[in-house]
Amino acid sequence: MTAISENRTIIQDKIRAAAKKAGRDLSTINLVAVSKKQTPARIQEALDAGMRLFGENRVQEAYEHWAALKPSYPGLKLHLIGPLQSNKAVEAVALFDCIETIDRPNLVDALTSEMKKQGKSFPCFIQVNTGEEPQKSGILPADLPDLLIYCGEKGLKINGLMCMPPAAEPPALHFSFLKKLAQRHGLPNLSMGMSGDFEKAVLSGATHIRVGTALFGERE
Numbered sequence: 350m351t352a353i354s355e356n357r358t359i360i361q362d363k364i365r366a367a368a369k370k371a372g373r374d375l376s377t378i379n380l381v382a383v384s385k386k387q388t389p390a391r392i393q394e395a396l397d398a399g400m401r402l403f404g405e406n407r408v409q410e411a412y413e414h415w416a417a418l419k420p421s422y423p424g425l426k427l428h429l430i431g432p433l434q435s436n437k438a439v440e441a442v443a444l445f446d447c448i449e450t451i452d453r454p455n456l457v458d459a460l461t462s463e464m465k466k467q468g469k470s471f472p473c474f475i476q477v478n479t480g481e482e483p484q485k486s487g488i489l490p491a492d493l494p495d496l497l498i499y500c501g502e503k504g505l506k507i508n509g510l511m512c513m514p515p516a517a518e519p520p521a522l523h524f525s526f527l528k529k530l531a532q533r534h535g536l537p538n539l540s541m542g543m544s545g546d547f548e549k550a551v552l553s554g555a556t557h558i559r560v561g562t563a564l565f566g567e568r569e
């Protein structure tokens with residue numbers, strides 16, 4: 350076994366234990382392997398270990414990692430988990446299978462017009478700035494209902510919410526808040542939890558946990 354497949358087993362065991370504790374079905378929890386700032390060798394190791402769901406936080410870097418590889422792995426899914434500039438919508442729609450960071454109307458405009466042009470469409474998540482931190486991306490909780498309506502009008506399907514809790518606060522409070530918001534709007538997916546807190550996220554209902562360093566090791 351390689352280091353990455355060992356790490357994966359450890360993470361999966363923890364997910365299984367947390368799911369059991371929460372009385373949740375394991376098959377509703379997806380491990381998103383965050384490959385940002387990892388080497389091609391480590392990425393290949395993850396692929397060889399059978400992993401097929403990856404997250405990247407920058408469009409340019411995602412192309413460097415995946416443009417050549419993706420066609421060779423038909424089941425592979427890529428999620429964008431970092432902020433997206435509207436002028437990168439062309440590249441984002443072409444490469445990704447889900448954008449988890451929708452947070453403003455002009456991004457919805459750019460993505461829906463690109464999806465039409467490319468004849469490609471996929472459901473996305475809205476990122477919520479649950480801590481209402483000024484420097485952080487994500488929509489404020491109070492503005493979520495309007496953005497959901499806007500997405501509906503524009504024909505962008507939203508089937509989940511994503512958050513990154515403030516570093517200094519207990520993440521579980523933010524996880525359960527995000528879950529409440531998702532329930533209120535009938536959204537099935539919740540992307541929350543990273544290397545340091547994914548078990549708490551599973552206990553709070555996460556369907557997508559985004560794990561980088563615990564899986565791949567330290568970033569470059």
Ligand SMILES: *Cc1c(COP(=O)(O)O)cnc(C)c1O
Nearest residue numbers: 383406430543544559560561562
């Ligand atoms: C980097 C990153 C992660 C993964 O962080 P780790 O602590 O390495 O697991 C998860 N989510 C987002 C949005 C990230 O940018």
